[in-house]
Amino acid sequence: MNLIILFEQDFLSDRTVRLTDDRFNHIKKIHRSEKGNTVKVGQLNGLIGSGVISEIADTYVDIEVTLTDAPPPKLPLTIILSLPRPKMIRRIFRSITELGVEQLIIINSNKVEKSFWQSPALNPENVDNYLIAGLQQAKDTVPPKVTFKRLFKPFVEDELPSLMTDSQGFIAHPGIGHACPHAFNQRSVLAIGPEGGFTDYEVNKLIDAGFNGIHLGERILRVENAVTALTSKLYQ
Amino acid sequence: MNLIILFEQDFLSDRTVRLTDDRFNHIKKIHRSEKGNTVKVGQLNGLIGSGVISEIADTYVDIEVTLTDAPPPKLPLTIILSLPRPKMIRRIFRSITELGVEQLIIINSNKVEKSFWQSPALNPENVDNYLIAGLQQAKDTVPPKVTFKRLFKPFVEDELPSLMTDSQGFIAHPGIGHACPHAFNQRSVLAIGPEGGFTDYEVNKLIDAGFNGIHLGERILRVENAVTALTSKLYQ
Numbered sequence: 001m002n003l004i005i006l007f008e009q010d011f012l013s014d015r016t017v018r019l020t021d022d023r024f025n026h027i028k029k030i031h032r033s034e035k036g037n038t039v040k041v042g043q044l045n046g047l048i049g050s051g052v053i054s055e056i057a058d059t060y061v062d063i064e065v066t067l068t069d070a071p072p073p074k075l076p077l078t079i080i081l082s083l084p085r086p087k088m089i090r091r092i093f094r095s096i097t098e099l100g101v102e103q104l105i106i107i108n109s110n111k112v113e114k115s116f117w118q119s120p121a122l123n124p125e126n127v128d129n130y131l132i133a134g135l136q137q138a139k140d141t142v143p144p145k146v147t148f149k150r151l152f153k154p155f156v157e158d159e160l161p162s163l164m165t166d167s168q169g170f171i172a173h174p175g176i177g178h179a180c181p182h183a184f185n186q187r188s189v190l191a192i193g194p195e196g197g198f199t200d201y202e203v204n205k206l207i208d209a210g211f212n213g214i215h216l217g218e219r220i221l222r223v224e225n226a227v228t229a230l231t232s233k234l235y236q
Numbered sequence: 237m238n239l240i241i242l243f244e245q246d247f248l249s250d251r252t253v254r255l256t257d258d259r260f261n262h263i264k265k266i267h268r269s270e271k272g273n274t275v276k277v278g279q280l281n282g283l284i285g286s287g288v289i290s291e292i293a294d295t296y297v298d299i300e301v302t303l304t305d306a307p308p309p310k311l312p313l314t315i316i317l318s319l320p321r322p323k324m325i326r327r328i329f330r331s332i333t334e335l336g337v338e339q340l341i342i343i344n345s346n347k348v349e350k351s352f353w354q355s356p357a358l359n360p361e362n363v364d365n366y367l368i369a370g371l372q373q374a375k376d377t378v379p380p381k382v383t384f385k386r387l388f389k390p391f392v393e394d395e396l397p398s399l400m401t402d403s404q405g406f407i408a409h410p411g412i413g414h415a416c417p418h419a420f421n422q423r424s425v426l427a428i429g430p431e432g433g434f435t436d437y438e439v440n441k442l443i444d445a446g447f448n449g450i451h452l453g454e455r456i457l458r459v460e461n462a463v464t465a466l467t468s469k470l471y472q
Contacts, residue, residue, distance in 0.1 A: 002456050072454040098457050099465075138455040179472060182418040217472060218308040219374040220238050221334050228461050229335075229468035236415060236453060 001026050003048065003139040004041045005132050006065065017041075017051070020060045027053070027061050041065050042141040044132075071141040074102040075235050076187040078163060082109035082194035084223050086119035090130050092224050096144055097134025099231045103145045108152055111196035117150065156205045163189055169211035172230055173203055174220060177213025184234045192226060237262050239284065239375040240277045241368050242301065253277075253287070256296045263289070263297050277301050278377040280368075307377040310338040311471050312423040314399060318345035318430035320459050322355035326366050328460050332380055333370025335467045339381045344388055347432035353386065392441050399425055405447035408466055409439055410456060413449025420470045428462060 004027070010017040019027070027033045035053050041063065042048035048071055051063035083106050084092050096104050108117070120126060131143035149155040171191040172180070191198075191206055198206070207213070216229055240263070246253040255263070263269045271289050277299065278284035284307055287299035319342050320328050332340050344353075356362060367379035385391040407427045408416070427434075427442055434442070443449070452465055 094458075095461050098455060098461055100455055137458055140455060182469070219334060219336055219376060222331075222373055225331055225334055225464050228464040232465035232468040233418070 001030075001136045002040065003136050003141075004039055004051075005135050005141065006041055006043045008044075012062070015064055015066070016054070017063050017065055018060050019063070024059070024061050028056060033061075039063065040139070041067070042071065042135075042139070043067055044135075045142055047071070048139065048141060072100060072139070074142060074144075075100045075231065076167075077101050077231065077235065078103040078105065078167070078189045079227065079231075080105045080107055080189060080191040081223075081227070082107055082192065082198070083112045083116050085113075085195065086116055086121045088222075088224055089119065089121040090126075092227060093127060093130035093146070094134040094137070095224060095228055096231075097131045097140070098138040099228065100138065100140065101144050101231065104147075105155075106146070106148045107155060108150045109194050109202055110152075110199045111194045122148070152202065153205070156209055160189075160209050164210055169206070169209065170214045170230075170234075171198070171203065171206045171211040172214055172216070172226060173198055174215055176203065177215060180214040180216055180230055180233045182233050183236065185236065188234065190230060190234070192223065192230070195223060237266075237372045238276065239372050239377075240275055240287075241371050241377065242277055242279045244280075248298070251300055251302070252290070253299050253301055254296050255299065260295070260297050264292060269297075275299065276375070277303070278307065278371075278375070279303055280371075281378055283307070284375065284377060308336060308375070310378065310380075311336045311467065312403075313337050313467065313471065314339040314341065314403070314425045315463065315467070316341045316343055316425060316427040317459075317463070318343055318428065318434070319348045319352050321349075321431065322352055322357045324458075324460055325355065325357040326362075328463060329363060329366035329382070330370040330373070331460060331464055332467075333367045333376070334374040335464065336374065336376065337380050337467065340383075341391075342382070342384045343391060344386045345430050345438055346388075346435045347430045358384070388438065389441070392445055396425075396445050400446055405442070405445065406450045406466075406470075407434070407439065407442045407447040408450055408452070408462060409434055410451055412439065413451060416450040416452055416466055416469045418469050419472065421472065424470065426466060426470070428459065428466065431459060 004023050006017050012018050033053055035056055037053050039051050041051040047067035048069045049067035051065040054064050055062040079101050166187055168188045170188055240259050242253050248254050269289055271292055273289050275287050277287040283303035284305045285303035287301040290300050291298040315337050402423055404424045
């Protein structure tokens with residue numbers, strides 16, 4: 001936890017927050033902080049700054065916060081990701097947040113097992129926790145916008161065109177198109193398939209929608225690794 | 237498992253292998269393969285090719301293999317990594333293998349907890365399994381060379397210079413040097429610190445050894461994400 005994220009309901013007054021949950025435990029047990037110590041804090045979707053511990057009790061900590069700095073800018077990147085295997089969801093959502101991706105759209109694909117959509121990992125409360133964990137790691141305060149689209153065809157035909165008006169589309173798929181460009185740095189939409197890959201139909205629908213094929217060479221990376229590899233190559 | 241790795245002891249004859257372990261289970265239960273089906277195989281540190289199932293019994297599968305293709309080339313990259321938290325070791329070792337890193341040197345650093353060195357994750361058999369899992373994912377047959385150096389100073393002073401004769405050294409550390417270069421593609425040695433970062437002493441020792449500081453911007457990534465991000469930016 002490199003930054004403690006503060007929520008509206010934490011504020012006792014304009015400048016004082018009281019924490020009682022995991023964040024309190026982290027400050028008390030892991031950092032072993034004491035009254036007078038400083039911690040790095042940021043308000044969800046707001047500014048980053050520092051806080052001075054004004055009281056540390058058995059069940060809560062009070063912090064006087066001064067919020068001054070803008071969070072790091074987001075990457076101008078929307079990732080369209082086929083719903084991953086449940087055990088990967090937490091890590092992938094965290095990673096996408098850490099990396100500073102602006103928007104994440106989870107879609108269905110032919111090779112996504114139907115049962116994955118029932119995973120508790122997709123409960124809104126769990127999703128929020130994964131995003132907050134990513135923010136606290138990366139010292140950011142603005143989570144990616146996350147949406148779920150269970151119908152591939154209507155999404156690609158009816159919703160994707162408006163996303164593409166000011167963006168380059170890339171579809172990451174082994175063996176098609178060119179090697180992933182480096183330091184592209186422009187606004188883009190990046191589609192990443194499921195473990196077994198997109199079907200030919202899905203690839204063609206995305207190519208018809210204006211996407212260009214890119215690949216990472218001969219090696220087939222796990223989805224979570226591919227997300228980080230592609231994002232890291234494309235930006236900065 | 238995109239490629240089944242074959243070991244010397246699997247060979248019944250020049251071209252026939254018998255598998256009885258996880259690989260057998262994978263072929264029988266996950267792929268639901270039958271006699272006559274083809275599977276993708278590669279010999280550890282050797283060629284890649286295909287195999288035709290000649291017999292599938294209750295406890296084993298026999299495969300006639302034809303090995304023809306060289307594995308993908310390695311990245312000319314040595315990663316020097318401070319021993320990660322045990323729960324991350326498996327994933328990081330797998331990722332480094334997937335990415336095609338040539339050599340991995342695990343070192344001690346001031347902020348590595350001593351207990352991490354006792355982790356069962358470091359048993360040679362476990363390490364081998366993580367590397368094999370990475371090869372089977374990435375369709376490669378050559379694992380990275382992995383070594384452990386528990387003494388930072390003698391390693392940096394006595395062993396590092398010979399690694400550096402034909403390599404550029406990079407030390408990844410927040411806030412020092414330049415943004416990580418893109419598509420560097422030359423031979424390099426990349427040092428990555430522990431969760432809490434290298435100490436100033438460690439940074440200075442590596443800079444004295446000819447390393448240049450590079451960073452990934454304002455965001456602090458988890459070590460496993462930083463490994464993939466840095467490698468992906470630096471190569472291809």
